[in-house]
Amino acid sequence: MEQDKLKKVIQSISDVPTLPTVVARVMQILNDPYSSASDLTEVVSVDQAMTFRILKMANSAFYGFPRAVSTVTESVVLLGFSTVRNLILTTMMYNFDQIWNEKTKVKKSDQKIFFNQRQEWKHAVATAIMTRELLVSQQLKSLEQVGFLAGLMHDVGKTLFYHYFHDEYYAVLKNGVVEGRELCRREERKMGAHHGQVGAWIVDRWNLPEEIVTPIACHHFPEEAKEQKELTNVLYIANRMACATLKENSQEDILHSDEIITQWWNQLGLEQKQIEKMEEKLRQELEEIESFMTV
Numbered sequence: 001m002e003q004d005k006l007k008k009v010i011q012s013i014s015d016v017p018t019l020p021t022v023v024a025r026v027m028q029i030l031n032d033p034y035s036s037a038s039d040l041t042e043v044v045s046v047d048q049a050m051t052f053r054i055l056k057m058a059n060s061a062f063y064g065f066p067r068a069v070s071t072v073t074e075s076v077v078l079l080g081f082s083t084v085r086n087l088i089l090t091t092m093m094y095n096f097d098q099i100w101n102e103k104t105k106v107k108k109s110d111q112k113i114f115f116n117q118r119q120e121w122k123h124a125v126a127t128a129i130m131t132r133e134l135l136v137s138q139q140l141k142s143l144e145q146v147g148f149l150a151g152l153m154h155d156v157g158k159t160l161f162y163h164y165f166h167d168e169y170y171a172v173l174k175n176g177v178v179e180g181r182e183l184c185r186r187e188e189r190k191m192g193a194h195h196g197q198v199g200a201w202i203v204d205r206w207n208l209p210e211e212i213v214t215p216i217a218c219h220h221f222p223e224e225a226k227e228q229k230e231l232t233n234v235l236y237i238a239n240r241m242a243c244a245t246l247k248e249n250s251q252e253d254i255l256h257s258d259e260i261i262t263q264w265w266n267q268l269g270l271e272q273k274q275i276e277k278m279e280e281k282l283r284q285e286l287e288e289i290e291s292f293m294t295v
Contacts, residue, residue, distance in 0.1 A: 006192035007201060022047050023092045030085045037076040040084065044072055050091060053292045054079075057087055062288045086148055087292065090125050093152055094293050120155060122286065126242035127151040127235070129285055133278045134234045134241075137270060143211075143231050150212040150235050151242075154219045156202050157195030165191065179243070184220050196220055222264060233264045245279050 025043050029035040044050050051072055058075035059068060069075050076084050128151030135147045161169040172183075172190045184194035191198075200217035204210070215232040218225040219239055225232040240261060 006198075022050070023088060026085070026088050030081050037073045037081075040076050040081070041072040044088075050088065053087060053091060054084060056292055057083075057288075060288060060291075062284070082145060085145070086128070087289070089149060089152055090128070090289055091293070093124055094121055117159075120158065122290070123242060123246060124152050124155055125289060126246055126282055126286055127154060127239050129282050130238035130242045130245070130278065131235050133281060134238050134268065135231075137274060137278075138230075138234070138268060140230060140234075143234075146209050146211045147231055147234065149208065150215045150219075150231060151238055153203050153208070153212065154199060154216050154235060154239060155195060156216075157198030157200075160198055160202060161187070161191065161195060180240075181220050194220070233267070237261065237264055237268070241275075241278075242282070245282055 022043060026040065029039050029043060032039075044054065054072055054075045055069065057063070058065065058079055063079065065078055069078060128148045131147040131151035132144050135141065135143050140147075161172075168191060172186045178186065184196065187194040196217050196219050200213045203216060204213050211228055211231065214225050214228045215235045218232050219235045222229070222232045222236040
């Protein structure tokens with residue numbers, strides 16, 4: 001399949017899930033400098049599960065507030081808009097697989113590819129957390145929010161391939177699971193584009209911040225980024241670091257596995273203690289987030 005043809009097919013799919021209304025409205029509020037905690041409460045309160053998760057987070061030992069928090073408004077004030085935003089986005093991604101399944105109705109009996117949706121979500125959240133931590137370490141806090149979102153969405157193209165091009169994607173994966181650039185090369189040969197490019201088309205279709213389009217498209221090929229180069233480089237490294245942390249592999253092995261990642265990694269200039277601190281924070285935060293999903 002040629003890339004232009006694939007893009008036209010994707011654009012013609014009328015039932016590609018859209019962002020849930022609550023999530024879209026929440027993102028508008030959080031991006032509005034004049035919005036308040038009560039504005040956010042008004043929107044979130046219509047979603048009982050989300051309300052419960054926010055209260056659960058505010059009262060968790062992870063944050064250690066000295067007294068019980070009983071309202072969403074107070075939770076938002078104490079946790080901060082950014083923390084609440086990230087919880088809402090991770091919840092959206094957690095629930096999104098069910099939405100894709102309902103839309104496309106890929107029956108288990110028809111599934112040729114083993115696609116661990118829970119594991120994909122966990123990797124996306126880990127990449128989002130690591131992207132945020134790397135950006136903060138580089139004094140790039142202005143990119144923190146879009147960086148988290150880019151990390152969370154970076155592999156959404158795989159999900160579209162799985163649900164809408166199941167048989168074709170089987171041809172990509174049937175000879176063994178591969179990752180990174182090799183997976184992208186297989187996808188380009190068989191599908192016409194790789195999952196990064198397709199993911200960029202999707203987030204653009206959802207009218208998500210344009211700052212994340214190039215990083216998602218180039219998260220395996222940062223040298224190809226024509227814009228948003230800093231965020232693209234950080235997302236590339238964060239993706240690899242998240243993989244290493246979840247698989248309990250040595251970061252040294254990952255970060256010096258090829259010339260390109262070594263080049264970007266050396267530019268960050270992080271010490272081993274900083275890396276270990278990031279890994280520990282990732283594990284703790286991911287564990288806490290997973291507990292919030294059991295609602």
